[in-house]
Amino acid sequence: AQTVTQSQPEMSVQEAETVTLSCTYDTSDNNYYLFWYKQPPSRQMILVIRQEAYKQQNATENRFSVNFQKAAKSFSLKISDSQLGDTAMYFCAWGGAAGNKLTFGGGTRVLVKP
Amino acid sequence: NAGVTQTPKFRVLKTGQSMTLLCAQDMNHEYMYWYRQDPGMGLRLIHYSVGEGTTAKGEVPDGYNVSRLKKQNFLLGLESAAPSQTSVYFCASSAGQSYNEQFFGPGTRLTVL
Numbered sequence: 001a002q003t004v005t006q007s008q009p010e011m012s013v014q015e016a017e018t019v020t021l022s023c024t025y026d027t028s029d030n031n032y033y034l035f036w037y038k039q040p041p042s043r044q045m046i047l048v049i050r051q052e053a054y055k056q057q058n059a060t061e062n063r064f065s066v067n068f069q070k071a072a073k074s075f076s077l078k079i080s081d082s083q084l085g086d087t088a089m090y091f092c093a094w095g096g097a098a099g100n101k102l103t104f105g106g107g108t109r110v111l112v113k114p
Numbered sequence: 115n116a117g118v119t120q121t122p123k124f125r126v127l128k129t130g131q132s133m134t135l136l137c138a139q140d141m142n143h144e145y146m147y148w149y150r151q152d153p154g155m156g157l158r159l160i161h162y163s164v165g166e167g168t169t170a171k172g173e174v175p176d177g178y179n180v181s182r183l184k185k186q187n188f189l190l191g192l193e194s195a196a197p198s199q200t201s202v203y204f205c206a207s208s209a210g211q212s213y214n215e216q217f218f219g220p221g222t223r224l225t226v227l
Contacts, residue, residue: 100162
């Protein structure tokens, strides 16, 4: 079974600074998809960014970018110019190319301090 | 569009009671999912459906049943609630396979005493 590990339970960052969240996964598949979801205090899950494993170029969405290292099975999320609204739980998730399910990591709580 | 809605938002049960959680989506999605969220464990898949009339087991299906009689609705049932089922339950839907974004409901906080 696929596993997704987020080794940092909590992180804090000053407003306007940069924070990087780590995620590693275990799979024997060659083609798959990786996601970062954000869960603010409202509890609503929101997709932040998505990466396709067959694309070497790292995905970016405004202030959010990933560092995808396929050989190392690593998928980190960088939040640049952190804003108070970035305070949330962040979940890394893996989905197989031929499947229809996601496997989530345990989450990292990010606190942005003013 | 309301997206994905869940009913109820909060519920307290006594051990042994039963209840049904309702999920509804208005995006005409084929795929629907039920997850539970527990501290430090992320979201774990309970059951899912790939279309009207179909259901399949996820990672933690024991103690739960589901039904998908209509494409827009996905029901999660607890026949005999146990304290271990105290959790936050999320429903999600997507247009297709895993590369598609999953859209989540607001969650249901369930406490079993």
